[in-house]
Amino acid sequence: MKRLVVKIGSNILASWNEGLDMERIQDIADDVSIVQDKGYQVAIVSSGAVAAGMRKLNLKQKPKEIVLKQAAAAVGQSSLMWAYEKCFSAHHKKVAQVLLTRDDFSHRERYLNSRNTLITLLSYGIIPIINENDTVAMDEIRFGDNDHLASLVAGLIEAERFIILSDVEGLFTDDPRGNPKAQLVEYVKEITPELEEKAGCSGTLVSTGGMYSKLLAAKRAMNNGITVHIINGRNRGGVTSLLSGVHQGTEFQAKESRLSSRKGWIAHGSKAKGGIYIDEGAVRALRHGGKSLLPSGIMSLTGKFEAGAAVYCIDPMGNRIAKGLTNYSSSEIDKIKGKKTSEIDKFLGYRYSDEVIHRDNLVML
Helix, strand or coil: CEEEEEEECHHHHEECCCEECHHHHHHHHHHHHHHHHCCEEEEEEECCHHHHHHHHHCCCCCCCCHHHHHHHHHHHHHHHHHHHHHHHHCCCCCEEEEEECCHHHHCHHHHHHHHHHHHHHHHCCCEEEEEECCCCCCHHHCCCCHHHHHHHHHHHCCCCEEEEEECCCCCECCCCCCCCCCCECCEECCCCHHHHHHHCCCCCCCCCCCHHHHHHHHHHHHHCCCEEEEEECCCCCHHHHHHCCCCCCEEECCCCCCCCHHHHHHHHHCCCCEEEEECHHHHHHHHCCCCCECHHHEEEEECCCCCCCEEEEECCCCCEEEEEECCCCHHHHHHHCCCCHHHHHHHHCCCCCCCCECHHHEEEC
């Protein structure tokens, strides 16, 4: 079954002054309904709860205090779901509300529960309307933006495509508002550090709609074998047109290989608790030899963590080259770092495993 994730920003659905735009939401419901009737399973990641809540609370400015933002989200989420329910019902479609926090992806059991729930909903022809649970989310469990959330959802349900409805046409070579010669970048094969740096600076790549966060979201999805599109969300029928073969906006081409569900969770879902600095020999063994991480290649580590935690493997230059699940705690690794595998018993008095991180639990970044 072909699956899509469609991410819709609050600037497409609502305004801070006027609240929800019912006409725009109806257009999106029309578009997605046609796509579903063509055989696609569609999950929507939607912002707009805070904007809707502001209107109901008579707030004139976007709230800065976290408690007021959470209150606005609580009030507005019901309006947002009512809007989707009403608009999709015109096509006899059913929707479901799914609210997630970062912890739902960090913990393996909750990750699997979320996956099973979403796939079950999709199999019944129900369209999940997914949003961050702003009412309870604090800094340590927040995604930061719904672009990040949507990219994780795309990996979670093993989507074929991830479509971002933006307030701009796509990625440009420069800010088209200030440079009439700026050109739309139609295809991107790889998101390089240079491209990320340009997107994070004003006056280079257009940043309206948070283009930097969209690039990072696209990068995660591409590396997970998912094709990503950024298109203008104000154009009626944009998703249907795109899937019928009409090129729009910017297409980010997926990597040929897709990570398994487990390794996709390790790479993008799990939350790293620390880092392990490794020498050049260990870097070569991981990157080119397909090997596990042994204690002999470890120089130092950061953070405190228990066995089973996700950690980054960091090369001598400070680059994160891999991420994996450890067989030992940080205190245990500190005692055996730089030692041979045969010496683990000597320094710990026991041995769980020859490897600090087994290759099966390791993902190259």
